[in-house]
Amino acid sequence: MKLAVWFPIRWNKPRAPRLRGGTLAGRGAWLVFLLVLGVGVAAAGEHQEPVLAFPERGLDSPEIYRDYTTRFFRDAHRNTVQIYIRQNDGRVVHLWANGANQSLGFSVRDASGHPVRLNWASSGAEIGQEERMLTLTYRLSAEQTPPFTFGHFLLGSMRFERDFQYQQGHRKPFSRAAFIPPEFPALIENISRLPEPIRRKHLNALNAPSVDALKARLLPQIKVLGPQLVRVGQTSLDGKNHLVLQLTALSTGAQFEPGEGTVTLNAPAGQPVQFQIQIASDGPSLTPLSARDIFNDAFFTFYRQIEKKAGLPGGEALRLYFRRLQRQVKGMELLSSQEKLMAGLPNFATYFGRDMMMSALMMEPILRPEMLEHVVGSVLRKLRQDGQVSHEEGLGGQAIRENAAVYNRLVEQYVTQFADRPGPEADSLLQQAWHVVTHLQATTENYWMVDDDFQLPVVAAHYLGRPDIPAQRKRRFLQQAAGPNRPGSRLVHLLKNLNYVAQVTRPYVDDPVPTHLVSFRRLPDGRWHSGSWRDSGAGYGGGRFAMDVNAIWVPRALEAMQSIFRALEQIGYPREALVEALSALPGHQILQRYLENESALQQAIDRWQKALEHFVVSLPAKEVRAHVAQKLAWLPETERAYWRSLLEQSRAADQPLEFLAVSLDERGRPIPIANTDLVTWLLLENVPEQILSGRLSAQRIVRWLALFERPYPVGLLIDGVGPVVSNDAYASQEIWEAFRKDVYHSPRTIWGREVNLLFLGLAKNIEAMQQVEEEKAKQQLAPVLETFRRVLEKNLRAVEASGLKHNELWSYRVTGNGVEPARYTTTSDVQLWNLTNLAVQYVLSRLKLENDHP
Structure with missing residues (x-):
């Protein structure tokens, strides 16, 4: 992701407002906008208590949430609005999770430049609407006494605020240059380089009378309207949207x-x-979904049972349990709309393909069928022409930033190569630039991720294979247009994705060597882009071929392809008709062969099911001890002493270890980072069926699961915290250093996504094993069932004790007193992956465990 930089532009004082051609224009245009609102914009609206608030008494640890508090509201159109306060930084951020993913932030410092601690001074907020502007009003109080200064005003895309904080800009002096995406001043500079008639045309497209008027939009404009009233306004670079902070x-x-x-x-x-x-926005609204739109009847039966039990005398523990359940249901509502399921609040309040599809698979037992349609439809609407899935969309200010980069390249090429040479090439560049500048907020899509391309067939197969959805409804869904400006039906787009999957997986089918696996993309600096869910720089240890992609998702995508073909036949799409539909797709011959010859597809499936063998790492006890000893010697003294003491007591390093490496390097050799990615395989696989059919050894799955119950730093489990997302003890010191600098997917973090996948995968397979009736089969599965139960209960206890299971991810501290769970500083407060815990609670309620859950 390209980040904004500190751009050395000084603040400008606002000029007098101008209005041209019925549109807001000029350097002071924002003032016209504010004058239209008038002082009365602050009038009281409808009072609303927070939908959610963190921390919540009885549910959240005050210590873990020290210096941080947040509240969630709904605006007058029921868009989600989150307000959070970082008290130790004196920063207040308002996320407007609407169709533009907007935010309004500021910081407060005392006379010495230290953060001012702020607290809520009103129980809720007033929501209202003035003309096109939605408003929300509330109160804060300061623990210190004035004077203090408000600064670091940043109004625009939440992506800007995210980058600003990632770069630690919110902690720098107010005198530092303002945060401006570098693409914006570059666009203004490029417009000024165009010939006058073309420049005028492009300025008009941006509702700007001059280049100076456009420059005024780079910064929020601050106006003291009276002794006790300040307004900060920001007009988007294209002049179409406005944000106000009063x-x-x-x-x-x-x-x-x-x-x-x-x-x-x-x-x-x-x-x-x-x-x-008071904050105000004229950004586009989403169409929210209610709990009744999201969850099925089976879930609501479970929910009402808990609610009823929680009301009985002596049910204090159940009341707390129900409050958390209720909070998660409300959180799911905050993220859900007809347009998309947002990935997380506050940092990811928009479409993420992987997050939606993974969550749909995890929550399928409790979701209404319509939710799968929302997910599959959203993904198909954003599919690239060649069938690749969009990982993330850019909206509002972020879309302007990404489209501005395209515009800049086109104009720079025109100015440097063709400005003095009129002709077809120059005209083509100008025409392309004109299209971009007139659609500067057109949604952008990121297609760099790899895993989501193979997840779409799996989710689509789940939808098409559901017996509770009538064939007529499935046909109607597939026949509908994929989306605006997307020629072709959803079925055609699904075939595009299957065509892509067939093409990129064929080299390994023809010659199953590691270097023919599905690869990450190479970055300009020569490194491999981390193109799956561990998307930090260190996440895959610098590897080229990810285990989760190649050993899990690709085989399941090919199996899903087979299921989709069969399901389509059953609902009225004969294979001959599908072959005809394929004829317009480039390189369709491989997919056509799979359609016409099912044995060819089965051969591909069989070949790819063996791909996991490339990732197997088997270490005898001697090597386990040696690797762990080397890693401990590298750690700080406090940590080294604690982990050594733990290993002496547990003897965890005295047994051999087997796991699947997180990735292979560019030559196809395993990078031996132990990891949690097996949990995805557990969710998607029917383990008892694999064992009873002879395709999987019971001893092997028991060996693999040992990783999740052996204590870290040998395995993954930390008592009172949970399973760490990776263990690099068996890798090189270079990787240890990389994880120390980039802890996001390191042994310092526990991911709620992986925890819930582990619980769901174990529970699903425990339930399947409990339903086996044949005595010989039960005996064969007995050691596996015992292992699954033990691993589940150990990890449940550890995660529950952390007090952080509702977080996107969390961490820990090693002190002289042991290990303490710790909140991860940039975690999402409401995160789609973590709300899959609702499915965990539902599924666990059907199991008989030693530590029975409500």
Whole structure:
């Protein structure tokens, strides 16, 4: 991802407003916009208590949430709005999770430049609407007394706020240059280089009368409207959308004074201050879904049972359990709309293909059939022409940033190569640039990820294979257009994806050597892009071929292809008709062969099911001890002493270890990072069927699961915390260093996604083994069933004890007193992957465990 930089542009004072051609224009255009709103914009609206708030008494540890608090609301159109306060940084951020993924943020410092601690001063918020603007109003109080200064105003895309904090910009002095995506001033510079008639045309497309007027949109404009009233306004670079942040001092004698990109609040000595915040946006709205739209009847039966039990005398533990369940249901509502399931709040309030599809698979036991249609339909709507799945969309300001980069390349090529040579090539570049500048907010798509291309067939096969969905409904769904400006039906787009899968997996079918596996893309610097869910720089240890992609998703995608063909026949699509539909797709011959010859597809499936053998790492006890000893010697003294003591007590390093490496290097050799990715295989696989058919050894799956119950740093499990997402003890020191710098997918983190996949995969297969009736089969499965139960209960206890199981990810600290769970600083408060815990609770309620759950 390309990040914004610190751009050395000074703050500008606003000029007088201008209105041209009925549109807002000019450097002071935002003032016209504010004057249209008028002072009355702050009038009271409908009062609303928070939908959710963190931390919540009885559910969340105050220590873990120290210096952080957040609330969630619904605006007048029922878009999700999140407000969070980082008290140790004095930063307040408002996420507007609408169709533009907007945010409004600011920081508060005292006279010494230290953060001012802020607290809620109102129980809820007032929501309203003024013309096109949706508003939300609430109050804050400061623990310190004035004077203090408001600065680092950042209004735009939530992606900007995300980058700003990733770069630690929110902790830098207010005097530092403002945060501006570099593509924006570059676009303005490129417009100024165009010939005058073309420049005028492009400025008009951006609703700007001049280049100076466009420059004024680079920064939020700050206006002190009175002693106790400040408004900050931001117009989008294309002039189409507006954000407003209004500060009102509520204390007698308090007064704002303007500064350079800041405002300072003064008040009589020693007087505490409250102030009112109002935010306003004219961004596009989403269409929210309710719990009844999301969850099926079976889930609501379970939900009502818990609610009823929680109301009985002496049911305090159940009441807490139900409150958490209720909170998760509300969280799912906050993320869900007809357009998409957002990945997480606050940082990922938009479409992520992988997150939606994985969550649909994990939550399928509790979702209504319509939810699978929402997911599959959303993914197909964004499919690339060659069948690749979009990983992430860019909206609003982020779309402008990415489209501006395209515009800049086109204009730079025109100016440097063709400005003095008119002709077809110059005309073509200008025409392309014109199309971009007139659609600067057109949604952008990121197709760099690899795993999601193979997840789509699996989810589609689940949908088409459901017996509770009538054939007529499935046909109607497939016959509908994939989306606006997307020629072709959903069925045609699904075939495009299957065609892509068939093409990229064929080299390994023809010659099953490791270097013919599905590869990550190579970056310009020569490294391999981490193109699956461990998408940090260190996530796959620098590997080229990911285990989860090649050993799990590709074989399942080919199996799903087979299931889809059969399901399509059953609902009225004969193979001959599908072959005809394929004829328009480039390189369709492989998929056509699979359609016409099922044995050819089965051969491909069989070949790919053996791909996992390339990733197997088997270590005798002697090597386990040696590797772990080397890693411990590298750790700081406190950590080294603790882990050594633990190993002496547990003797965990005295047994051999077998696991699947996280990836292979470019020569096809395993990079021996132990990891949790087997949990995805557990969810998708019917383990008892594999064992009873002879395709899987019971001893092998028991060996693999040992990783999840042997204590870290030998295995993955940390008591009171949970299973770490990776263990690099068996890898090189270079990888240890990489994980120390980039901890996102390192042995320092526990991922809620992996925890819930583990619980769902184990529970599903435990349930399947419990249903086996034939005595000989039961005996064959007995050691596996015992292992699955033991691993499940150990990990349940550890995760429950952490107090952080509802988080996207969490971490831990090693102290002289042992290991303590810790909140990960940039975790999402409401995260789609973590809400799959609802499915975990539902599935666990059907199992008989030693530590029985409600």
